[in-house]
Amino acid sequence: MRQTKPLPSAAQRWAEQFTEPVVAVRDTSHDWHRSRVWELTGEGGARRYVKVSPSVKFFTRETRAYRSVVPALGHSRAPRLLDSRADGLALLLTVAPGAPAPGLDLTSTQWRAVHAQAGMLCARLHEAGALDARDRAEAAASLVAAADGAEKYLGRAGDRLTADEQQLVRDYAQLRRVGPVPLGYIHGDNQPRNWLWSEAGLALVDFERTRPAARVQDLVILTATEWLGHPDRERAFLQTYGRDLTSAERQGLRCLTALDAVNCLAWGPDNGHPDITARGRRTLERLMREDRP
Structure with a gap:
């Protein structure tokens, strides 16, 4: 059974600067030890994702992709990047439908x-x-x-x-x-x-x-x-x-x-x-x- 990974408290505090206070956190990582993704639910019901990249290379690629490449997919065809935090390799994302x-x-x-x-x-x-x-x-x-x-x-x-x-x-x-x-x-x-x-x-x-x-x-x-x-x-x-x-x-x-x-x-x-x-x-x-x- 995959072990649930706790969201780092620093990452939650950072995310709450851009969203409402978080009342629920769910680990949605892939079944891979370096995958770290959490779904955050705010007190008003809004959902967001926090992803901590496994490496600087992946963080750099993904932040660039969200800013320069992903918008070509069109509205609701991918999450949107709300903010990124280089010192923690963290990305704050909207939730895409589906x-x-x-x-x-x-x-x-x-x-x-x-x-x-x-x-x-x-x-x-x-x-x-x-x-x-x-x-x-x-x-x-x-x-x-x-x-x-x-x-x-x-x-x-x-x-x-x-x-x-x-x-x-x-x-x-x-x-x-x-x-x-x-x-x-x-x-x-x-x-x-x-x-x-x-x-x-x-x-x-x-x-x-x-x-x-x-x-x-x-x-x-x-x-x-x-x-x-x-x-x-x-x-x-x-x-x-x-x-x-x-x-x-x-x-x-x-x-x-x-x-x-x-x-x-x-x-x-x-x-x-x-x-x-x-x-x-x-x-x-x-x-x-x-x-x-």
């Missing part, structure tokens, strides 16, 4: 609608303004940076991969051979746990990994999970995304899913996440059955 899609008993038709709206919102995010020179350089280097992590994750995974599987990952790590791909701002953790669904539609949350990158990197988790066995969801997403993927993006996505697999097998067992481990194992077994790069 509940995480995985916890809802959605029909196949509803899931297609969710993915259709996700495609629309991802397109808005990916196209949220022109990249400046520094961001474009970071985005252009993102695939190579992903490839450079292969050996690190192979070392951490150790004998969880066979020699043939290790070679497969190394073969797929040749992302330098992938041609030019569209660049933009990506969510960075684009999956249904960060999608809130309601009658008002879809909203996105959790922008700590938002950064300039190859846009196709936002589709890796979906390819390895949600779209596996559900091609109708992928079609719904891409239809509202506004275009099909280029051949270079398709090639890059295949390579990125292999790197995601070894990352899952390195991280999942060490952090007690059998679902993440299973995702990595499933992807590797599928790639081993298919044609090599």
Whole structure:
């Protein structure tokens, strides 16, 4: 069972400078020891979130995203940043409408609608303004940076991969051979746990990994999970995304899913996440059955 994390008293006092006095606090963190998010309810019933970032890098990314990128999603499509506190890595956020899609008993038709709206919102995010020179350089280097992590994750995974599987990952790590791909701002953790669904539609949350990158990197988790066995969801997403993927993006996505697999097998067992481990194992077994790069 996940242990409830108490909201630091300093963070509550800071939040109450911008909201009414807090009468209830609920831990809403993800099931990860570095995730720290609380829902605050004021005496008048207003709700807000306080998030304490796990690192300076994530804090910097998320505050920048809320100020410069997230507004492109549109009204009620994401929380709004009310204030941030650098010395405590804390963000004070409004509450976006909806509940995480995985916890809802959605029909196949509803899931297609969710993915259709996700495609629309991802397109808005990916196209949220022109990249400046520094961001474009970071985005252009993102695939190579992903490839450079292969050996690190192979070392951490150790004998969880066979020699043939290790070679497969190394073969797929040749992302330098992938041609030019569209660049933009990506969510960075684009999956249904960060999608809130309601009658008002879809909203996105959790922008700590938002950064300039190859846009196709936002589709890796979906390819390895949600779209596996559900091609109708992928079609719904891409239809509202506004275009099909280029051949270079398709090639890059295949390579990125292999790197995601070894990352899952390195991280999942060490952090007690059998679902993440299973995702990595499933992807590797599928790639081993298919044609090599």
